[in-house]
C-alpha cells in the first residue's frame with residue numbers, strides 16, 4: 618500500500634511511520650506543516666528506513682492541510698490506498714481561548730481531507746480521536762457506547778470530525794476506523810524518536826522534564842478528588858502499543874466495516890503514582906508542588922478496551938508504567954544532550 622500520513626513528523630504519527638517502515642512493506646508519504654512536528658524526526662525516520670534495507674519509499678512533504686489546493690495536488694500526483702490522519706491542534710486550554718483555530722484545523726481540514734479521499738477513491742481512513750470526546754463520563758471504565766459529551770472545543774472539534782466520518786461512511790465505499798486515544802506516553806524503546814515539542818502538558822512528559830532538571834518543580838492539580846490518594850487517575854498507553862493499533866486497524870478494514878475503538882490498557886494510575894514511579898526510575902527526588910484543581914479534569918478516566926482486544930488483532934506489549942516512565946525519561950535525557 619501507499620499510505621498518506623498527516624502529522625507524521627509529530628509524536629504519535631512518527632511512531633506509526635516507524636512501525637510501518639520496520640514491520641510492513643507499505644510506502645509512506647508524510648504531510649506535515651512542522652507546527653509542532655520536527656525535521657529532526659523526519660531525518661531519524663529516513664535513517665530507520667535506510668537501515669531496513671527495504672526498497673519501500675518514505676516521502677516527506679512540508680504542507681499545511683489548510684492549503685486545500687496543494688493537498689489536492691498531492692492526491693492527484695500520488696495514488697494513496699489509505700490515509701492515517703494525525704495532524705491536529707491538541708492543547709485543551711488553547712482550544713478554549715482560540716476555538717476557531719481548533720474548528721478550522723481539526724474539523725474543517727479533516728473534512729477537506731475526507732472529501733479528497735472520496736474524490737480520489739481512497740477508501741480507508743484511520744482517524745486520531747481522543748477520550749476528550751467523552752467529557753466527564755458517567756461510567757468508568759468508559760465504553761465506546763458511553764455518551765459523548767465533550768466539555769471543550771478540542772473534544773468537540775474531534776467529535777465533529779467523527780460525525781463527518783460516520784455520515785460519509787454510511788453511504789459510500791469509504792471505510793474508517795476511529796481510534797479514541799486515552800493518555801499516550803513513553804517513547805521508542807531504542808530512544809530514537811519521542812515527544813519533541815516543548816511546553817508539553819502531558820503528565821509523564823512533564824515529570825520526565827522535571828526529573829532531568831529542565832523544570833525546577835512540577836505541579837499536582839488537585840488532591841481532593843474521590844480517588845484513593847485524592848489525585849486524578851488516568852489510563853496511560855505506551856505510544857508503540859498505540860502505534861500498533863493503527864497498523865492493526867488498517868488490516869481490520871480489509872474484511873470489516875468502519876468502527877470505533879477505545880485505545881487504553883483498561884486500568885489507571887493516579888498522578889501521585891506516576892510521579893513516584895518517575896522518581897523511582899530516575900533516582901531523582903524532584904520537587905512537587907500541590908495546587909488546586911484545574912477546571913474540567915474528570916477524577917477518573919479509564920478505557921474499557923474490551924472491544925479493541927476482541928476485534929482487532931491487537932496485543933499490547935508495553936503495559937508497564939515503569940517502562941513507560943523509563944522510555945520517557947531516556948528520551949528527555951537525549952533531548953537534553955542535543956541542546957548541549
Ligand SMILES: NC(=O)c1ccc[n+]([C@@H]2O[C@H](COP(=O)([O-])OP(=O)(O)OC[C@H]3O[C@@H](n4cnc5c(N)ncnc54)[C@H](O)[C@@H]3O)[C@@H](O)[C@H]2O)c1
Nearest residue numbers: 624626627628629649650651652653654681682704705801
Ligand atoms: N498525545 C496524546 O496524548 C493524544 C491523546 C488523544 C488524541 N491525540 C491525537 O493524536 C494526534 C497526534 O497527536 P500528537 O500527540 O502526536 O501531537 P503532535 O503535535 O506531536 O503531532 C501533530 C502533528 O501534526 C502536524 N500538524 C498540525 N496541524 C497541521 C496542519 N494544519 N497541516 C499539516 N500538519 C499539521 C504538527 O506539525 C505535528 O507534527 C492528534 O490528532 C491528537 O488530537 C493525542
